[in-house]
Amino acid sequence: MTETFPKTPASARAATVRAPKPKMPVIYIAGPFRGRTRWDVAQNTRRATFFGLIAALNGAMPLIPHANSELFDGQLTDDFWLYGTAELLRRCDGIIAIPGHQRSKGSLAEIAIAADAQMPALIFGDTRDAYPTDESKKHIANFLYQSFGVFPPLPSRGGSPTSGSIS
16 A cells, blocks of 8 residues: 655745755865885875865865775776876866875876866975874865855864864
8 A cells, every 4th residue: 555645835845945055166185195105105195184174174075086095006007096086186176285295296297287277276385294283274274265265164063073183
């Protein structure tokens, strides 16, 4: 037996339609990936992920290729991964090059691709700060606001998303 429910009146449906949200920028996180050891690769991925989280906490969707393919080592050729990540970058709205990118041929190529596409870019200098500092967090927030007009989302009911874990 099939149950039928009364249809919602058009006036009620119209009240539930929400205005479209502004476009959320997708930001590519560029930085060194390869390392001499698996430990080095894991640390590079962790650093990129931290910078991506700061972008997310400021209203942008990070695309972190490190986290996408860290465990795929040896499954396909380097050319496949390099071409694929370049294609992902072309589909992004902006790029953040994290500290240490200067020592990565791949990151330098990604910055060049972004420049050719006239993509907004935040390029960090070569600092000893492997993880985001209060200053770099402010730079990311300012970059996202000035380039895309995004503000950090409101904290969830559980409290501030920045409390404790990444400060």
